[in-house]
Amino acid sequence: MRIEDLKKESTGPRARISAKVIWEDCGRPPFDLYIETEPEFESALSLNPHAFLVACIMPALHYGEKRVLLDADICPELKIGLETAMGWIRHWFYTPAKELVKIDAKTRSSMPLPRTPGRAGFFFSGGIDSFATLKANRLNYPFKHPLSIRDGILVYGLEMDEPEAFVHVRESLSGMASEMGIELMPVYTNLYLNYRDEDARNGFNFWTNKFMGSALAAVAHAFSGRLTAVSIASSFDIPNLGPHGLNPILNQNYSSADLRIINDGLNLTRLQKVMLLSRDNAVLRNLRVCNHFKRYRAGNLNCGRCEKCLRTMLALVSAGALRHTDVFPCKDVTREMVREFVFIKDSFAFWYTELSGALKKAGRPDLAAAVDEKIEEYQHGKSIKKIKRMIKHFDDKFLSGHVVKINRIIIDRAKVLK
């Protein structure tokens, strides 16, 4: 892969940095990778080669490129970090024989000058995790401290690429930002859009397992002329961290000597985060947890019917706060809603175990029972899957896969009969 033609320009109403990305080994077509922001933040956007390198390294590894060639000086700390990050990804998702991408670039002999004065930012989506990061930061750091968060980065082009929906989100968070003493920096990028459609067909595995952290870090590096530390909110607490793209063991490696990438919120469970936020009216007025952005309307950014909405609403019920917010279509949750909209998966099953206890404690045995039913249903499904796996293993090992073949024939015949 070659990253060439780095440039900064103003395109229409936005400031933009861009580079041409040319694939060498995997046969994908070249494309222009860009990161844009609004004119008021033009001076914050720097033509930093790190942004492009960090944005391309995981796609290069994923699609089997042998090298990334970049004709620019890069920070040696970042280079070592990217090699380490690829080492983790290989360890988690590939075999030891998988070749890591060679980073073909000169290393910087000094820190960039002039040095950026200490200033912290964070990725601000308006969800539980990002609000909790901001809230915990406010509680932990005196306002004048260089790690006290001053900027919130809102990115268009990651989970969302609908301009109208983005405007709604931005409007909602803008007011909130000034209340919390931060500036909201809208950023527009195609660094993931190039892969998103094919990744969607694969359950967003590339994004979730490998790319998330480095994609966000790439955006942060584009603002290293303004920021020296950027926090990425963790979705998981320490006991529930698995190998995935937002793991702190990975994300710290996207730091350079002049910009730190911080994985935040590891020591709080999701319920503890909701509890932390549940007395904050500004948060309750602006919360956006829903990923179904096509259902967004002005002032209504949570569908109230998806699993994530329901999970958050249940947590707010247990904190006694759902009735104090208008961001969901209803002020309470019913057993029927839990039955209809909650589907528990492995990656977040523990959140429901935590919720069940909290709901009982909050005097909502009806909802606790509904959640327990869902947990039981999930565990039952898990046991069946386990038995199926064991049968398949036995079949592979001792019966040359005959059971699977017979099963397939029966299913096919049944389809024909239908």
Place this chain on the structure above:
Amino acid sequence: MKMIIDELKKEKKNGRARISAMIKWEDCGRPDHYIYFETGEEFEKDLTLSAHPFLVGSLMPAIHFGERRIYTGAKLCPELRHGLNIAMSWMRHWFGHEVIALETKIKKSMDVRPPRAATFFSGGVDSYAVLRLNHLGFPGEHPWRIRDGIVIFGLEQDDPVVFERVRNSLKRAADEIGIALIPVYTNVYLNYRNEDKGFAFWFYKFQSSALSSVAHALSNRITVASIASDYGVADQWPHGSDPRLDPNFSSAELRIRHDGVSLTRYERIKLISEWDTAIRHLRVCNQFKKYGREVFNCGRCEKCVRTMLALVSLGVLDRTDAFPMKDVSPDMLVPINRRTYAHYVDLLAPLQKRGRDDLVNAINERLAECDRKEKQDRLKKKVKEFDSRFLKGRIKKINNHIHKKDAKSPGKAR
């Protein structure tokens, strides 16, 4: 009830500069003691009197021995306080320790110092590899190029005579490499070492926070300190120097890096094998009572033999006087355990390539022994579980009874 860190002071004592603080235990009944960090007078201005080194050096002992809170009247960096909470959360997750309250005031600003990087320089494979990796990656002018090596008295060794010999050897290496060698003398671990069975507390919980406490003691001079990783990415497991743990001991003024994790031990030895200075001054052995006047590797312990095997596979053992022998024979191999298993697996292919089938066979035998022992241990554990769950511990009682009888029998006693 809480551990109190009190009486912080900086002074000169016996020709050294020293910072110290009183540690008062309140829950676990241990006697109060002073923690100190000392260095040569030439580094006096680098020694920093703040709560950071004492708090970082006391946190793991506090949770290990069951204190419920730590209090200090001195101000603490908010980033460090946050990091210590995360470090405790990892310890809770791995070993079941409680997260304890840190009762401190918060520092409202940070001190800006010129950047300067250091590493802990023991003379072992990991520390040389970190230095090499850093000097190859960071050009001469870069502020993160390592310029200081810290050597510590009071961790794995506390024999003043031996330490001075090691220090002199490392000083020669440091001069060749072009870094300053800073000796630090501390009792941050000595207070617990004698009771630390199998050094489990040190290995699983304390090592990186102890090293970080020393770095904080020097934070007037250094802004970045590298702790050499002891395992590569694929061999990481929860222990006291882990890439998930170490960076949490950073403050806004001092960044703690877990360094070198991208390389396996074999890759590290390969990296330094063509570096003459490292090969001549290598010191991997922890058996400091067996050190010779100029040779700091006994050549017989597991760590020595493992390193020598790697050097044989790279064809450089005969080029160094750092070990008492110039070759390894199969009978020198000692039993392998889970901690070192992966290191030996990495050696098989290079030794084979060098035509040392004798050593390859010997390693394979030791690996098989380790596998067998693990299988037996697993089986024993299962039997034990079954016995306590379904047989009310009867098998254990019978077993104890037989062993008691055996011990009493005159034939066995002889």
